[in-house]
Amino acid sequence: MPSIAAYEFPDFVETAAFVKDQPVFAIADGSVRFPAGGERVVEAHPGGLLSARYDPYGRRLLTGGEDGRVVSVDGGGAAREIASIGRKWIAAVAGGPRDTVGFASGRTAYVRLSGGALKEIRHERTVEDIAFAPKGIRAATARYDGASLFFPATDAAPAALEWKGAHLGIDFSPDGRFLVTIMQENALHGWRIDDGKHMKMTGYPAKVKDWSWSAKGKFLATSGAPAAILWPFSGKDGPMGKAPLELGTRGDTMVTAVACHPAEDMLAIGYGDGMILAVRFADSKEALLRRGGASPVRTMAWSGEGRLIAFGSESGEAGVIDIAG
Template sequence: MPTIAPFELSGHCIAAAYLWDSPFFALADGTVHRLDHGAHSSNPHDGLLCAARTPAGDQLITGGEDGKVTATDRSGATTVLAEYPGKWITCVAAGPQGAVAFATGRAAMVRKSDGTLVEFQEQRTVEGLAFAPKGMRIAAARYNGVSLHWAGLQTEPVDLDWKGAHTLVTFSPDGKYLVSSMQENALHGWRLKDGKHMRMSGYPAKVKSLSWSAKGKWLASSGAPAAIVWPFSGKDGPMGKAPLELGTRGDTTVTCVACHPTDDAVAIGYGDGMITVARISDGKEAVLRRGGRGAVSTMGWSRRGVQLVFGTETGDCGVADLTA
């Protein structure tokens, strides 16, 4: 049976992630906590709104109500990457070559590893950002669609239009597809080679969590009584295919998903604090956590996929160890 090491904090946990072998927890009050031979904390923000782990897993990028964009490394040291006094940094993304993207209002910025900034102006507020898996291409989710920009080139953006408010955005690991979460309890996708639309609807609640499987064949999502897992293995993605439903429960909603780093399995967090892990091939489940205080808001796997760090909306955090 997995064992749970609880870590009681105070307030909404925005992000829980491993930086190498140390669990980190970023809270809405602006504190970042880490477990490394004891509990440690720092205060990089006066109010924290968003966070993203770098692809290398060596830094946690955060944005706050104080207008700061910071990077916290695995020792807990914090570096201010950008500062916009009086502004809110509403979303961040970490990309290749040490690049970081962040947004405030209608402006999206890409900070390159040498510190230079490239700014893109949108007609509406930027709600979500994502880097393509290769190159310096950035996607900005906004009202009525997503804009694609090249950070290093003076070119016009590619506009992927679809009516409604788009909040989260993610590229498939092979770079062939782009998927956004919408305010209207649905996902919308585009096949990038020809702009073909993909509608993924039927959710009873808003989709606030998306996670790609290790090889990019599946996209797991929250927003239903089960983890809704869409197939992306064919040339048409999920078009004309039904999704899998994993970890179905009748009394609560899935609030967070996190695919395993090497296996086709997904951790599923629920509104009552319960966490399970389900195998995609046959739906077999194992309970990692029976429940707790508050909905699961964030989860992250260790590098080898044998520990899972989690946080909730009430600060009821901890680490599940699957090796026990």
């Protein structure tokens, strides 16, 4: 039976991650917590934290706050200011190859290149999210009516990928062939980067608020339904014309968080009532990891070796699950 080391934080958990095998939690009050082995607290943003994301390239946690600062926190708990743009809210952060860091504030996307230069890419509408392609220094932003693709090390104008509506989240597929956005409506949208061909992923009863790519990028798992919805991306056309997998179906609550295992075809699923399941892709076999809690699961992450799961909820409940017991 899985075992849980439970924690309680003073505000909702924005992001749970493992940084060099240490479970780390970014909290909305502006702190980053290292609870294992005696709690260490890093005061990253005293005025409040707005965004946090694990940087797989730099193996660190990146955070953005109401203080206009972007901070990196390493596995030892050392915090370093990456950028500061005055009293502006940092709505999104992302790490890229070669020590590149991107972030968004208002109508501007910023990219700090490895040499320290800070590039500004202005948009006509608010930049909601930013992501980096897995190879080369190429970035994409989510905005109203589509996405923008650009090479921040050059002065070339961004390429526009248009689709009507508000796009709130963005990510590249692990092989770099596709770009996908989370929309304000109950849908995802995607483009095949080579030719701009559209991919519509609809049918959700609620907004998608979390997603996770499976090992080798075969599937994109998403929240927003009473089951985890997994869109297939292994073929040249991605999910176009294909039905998604549905895992962990429950009739009385919604999936609110998803995290794919780093090596195996297995998914951790968090629900609105705090329950967490692990489900195998091949046969839909389920294992109960957590019975429930006081609020929806907001964020989950696997450790590098795939034995531990860190999770956090909207009420500040959190923990680390050892699936081996």
